[in-house]
Amino acid sequence: MALTSLRVVEYGARVYRRTWRGSVISTFLNPVLFLLAMGVGLGTLVDEGSGGATIDLPYLTFLAPGLLAATAMQTAAGDSSYPVMAGIKWRKTYEAALATPIGVGDLVLGHLGWVGIRLVFVTGVYAVIMTLFGATTLWQGLLSIPPAVLTGLAFAAPVTAYTARLKQETGLSNMFRFGIVPLFLFSGTFFPVEQLPDAIEPLAYATPLWHGVSLCRGLALGLDFTVHPLLSAAYLAAWMVAGGLLAHRFMRRRLVV
Amino acid sequence: MTEPLVAAHALTKTFGDFVAVDAVDFEVRPGEVFGFLGPNGAGKSSTMKMIGAVSPLSGGTLRVLGLDPGTDGPEIRSRLGVVPQEDNLDHELTVYENLLIYGRYFGLPRKVIDERVTELLEFAQLQDRRQSTVEPLSGGMKRRLTIARGLINQPELLLLDEPTTGLDPQARHLLWDRLYRLKQEGVTQIITTHYMDEAEQLCDRLVIMDGGKIVAEGSPASLIAQYSTREVLELRFPVGTEDRGVGRIGDLAARVEELPDRVLLYTDDADAAAESVAARGIVPESTVTRRSTLEDVFLRLTGRRLVD
Numbered sequence: 001m002a003l004t005s006l007r008v009v010e011y012g013a014r015v016y017r018r019t020w021r022g023s024v025i026s027t028f029l030n031p032v033l034f035l036l037a038m039g040v041g042l043g044t045l046v047d048e049g050s051g052g053a054t055i056d057l058p059y060l061t062f063l064a065p066g067l068l069a070a071t072a073m074q075t076a077a078g079d080s081s082y083p084v085m086a087g088i089k090w091r092k093t094y095e096a097a098l099a100t101p102i103g104v105g106d107l108v109l110g111h112l113g114w115v116g117i118r119l120v121f122v123t124g125v126y127a128v129i130m131t132l133f134g135a136t137t138l139w140q141g142l143l144s145i146p147p148a149v150l151t152g153l154a155f156a157a158p159v160t161a162y163t164a165r166l167k168q169e170t171g172l173s174n175m176f177r178f179g180i181v182p183l184f185l186f187s188g189t190f191f192p193v194e195q196l197p198d199a200i201e202p203l204a205y206a207t208p209l210w211h212g213v214s215l216c217r218g219l220a221l222g223l224d225f226t227v228h229p230l231l232s233a234a235y236l237a238a239w240m241v242a243g244g245l246l247a248h249r250f251m252r253r254r255l256v257v
Numbered sequence: 258m259t260e261p262l263v264a265a266h267a268l269t270k271t272f273g274d275f276v277a278v279d280a281v282d283f284e285v286r287p288g289e290v291f292g293f294l295g296p297n298g299a300g301k302s303s304t305m306k307m308i309g310a311v312s313p314l315s316g317g318t319l320r321v322l323g324l325d326p327g328t329d330g331p332e333i334r335s336r337l338g339v340v341p342q343e344d345n346l347d348h349e350l351t352v353y354e355n356l357l358i359y360g361r362y363f364g365l366p367r368k369v370i371d372e373r374v375t376e377l378l379e380f381a382q383l384q385d386r387r388q389s390t391v392e393p394l395s396g397g398m399k400r401r402l403t404i405a406r407g408l409i410n411q412p413e414l415l416l417l418d419e420p421t422t423g424l425d426p427q428a429r430h431l432l433w434d435r436l437y438r439l440k441q442e443g444v445t446q447i448i449t450t451h452y453m454d455e456a457e458q459l460c461d462r463l464v465i466m467d468g469g470k471i472v473a474e475g476s477p478a479s480l481i482a483q484y485s486t487r488e489v490l491e492l493r494f495p496v497g498t499e500d501r502g503v504g505r506i507g508d509l510a511a512r513v514e515e516l517p518d519r520v521l522l523y524t525d526d527a528d529a530a531a532e533s534v535a536a537r538g539i540v541p542e543s544t545v546t547r548r549s550t551l552e553d554v555f556l557r558l559t560g561r562r563l564v565d
Binding site: 019 | 312330331332334339343345346347349354357358359362364390
């Protein structure tokens with residue numbers, strides 16, 4: 001199966017060669033805009049106010065690695081929602097692939113494989129920009145790429161599974177509205193989760209993004225971890241594997257009838 | 258006799274309580290063009306998907322290329338060509354890339370694919386469109402590309418699900434010509450269609466399906482001989498004509514069928530029947546004499562009710 005899955009990865013790359021222009025601007029521009037507005041703009045206020053004492057770091061430095069993990073999440077969710085829906089329902093390109101020796105397992109594995117490659121590229125660009133802003137050293141920035149990719153895959157797999165069950169696309173915008181955006185805002189990216197009300201704080205630790213942020217921030221800035229990094233990595237890996245298995249199951253139920 | 262390429266016994270497909278394919282038996286022999294003819298919802302596409310090893314059987318047995326689709330799916334699919342009813346090309350990619358990707362799905366090396374693409378584009382009359390994206394192509398071009406795509410692995414058996422639905426007459430005739438060439442090259446084909454002329458043009462042998470069951474089987478000519486007469490006399494009357502003389506012409510034909518605007522006489526000599534009708538003083542608005550077609554067989558077997 002592994003070898004045939006590579007053919008699906010190759011397919012992803014080929015489609016990307018046709019469509020990269022649409023996403024490449026945002027890949028480079030988003031980190032710059034976010035780091036400028038939040039890191040530099042808002043950061044100046046935070047550093048001069050009481051925030052500086054709470055986080056004990058320049059705000060830009062604090063923010064950048066968290067945004068790296070959050071960017072990985074958003075990229076992965078984007079690539080595993082509408083394009084997957086197109087493959088299943090709108091363009092039926094998955095149906096076309098399944099008429100060949102390619103199986104459902106190859107489709108899922110190949111899709112996640114290609115998303116992984118995309119994530120290396122997107123987070124790599126991000127890490128370099130982050131260093132250009134002076135948020136971290138290049139070496140430490142690059143070190144935070146693997147956990148960022150893992151964070152992305154921990155979302156890509158369950159989002160693929162979720163999409164495979166959807167009949168209507170409104171479920172996708174709801175997922176972003178009620179899932180991805182709140183995670184983006186409240187998983188320790190912009191402020192430490194200790195700032196959250198005590199009742200909600202444990203919830204933040206349950207989110208995969210918090211663990212991704214924790215790993216990226218710890219590695220990029222050389223900080224101590226509140227949760228052991230291997231535990232965080234294992235937690236993310238568990239989301240990835242469980243999501244992948246579910247994606248396989250739901251996709252099979254949807255496409256092999 | 259050579260072993261059949263496809264052999265189905267009591268083949269069944271159910272979706273919940275709904276029986277889409279109801280214990281059908283058929284065999285497809287090497288080199289022939291075999292047709293599934295039937296109204297919408299007759300179970301043609303479900304049967305095709307089972308043959309294509311993409312849809313599991315609900316009951317019965319099925320052998321494709323001597324293999325079991327339940328366990329040898331990838332092996333079977335690697336030797337089949339599939340042209341689905343709905344176009345599922347990748348619209349973002351070029352004509353060439355669509356063929357390349359498909360070839361890669363079959364594990365073919367780039368060099369082999371490139372050689373075949375050149376031949377296939379010529380066959381599909383798409384040489385000029387090689388680098389064009391799929392989106393702007395006409396319906397006929399997309400169909401031809403889908404057929405070319407289905408041939409990239411040089412399949413032993415080509416499955417075509419309603420290959421010309423939605424195409425204009427020129428595009429249909431071009432497609433028929435291409436399919437006939439494939440037949441001459443020895444490619445076995447299974448076609449579903451609800452177009453009678455298509456079935457008559459293309460199929461050596463066909464089965465008529467209705468409500469998930471096979472209701473008749475044979476060559477187009479033998480089906481006409483068995484279920485219809487050589488010719489048909491159509492008497493057209495203005496709608497609402499009180500006396501169409503049906504009671505007086507029963508003996509002139511093997512079968513008489515009354516429709517709101519017409520009376521059909523199934524007979525071996527339509528001209529003679531027309532003379533007799535005139536001699537009995539029945540004067541229709543117009544008369545048409547024609548040969549029997551598969552459509553007459555089809556309507557007789559599946560009825561004139563509308564399937565929605």
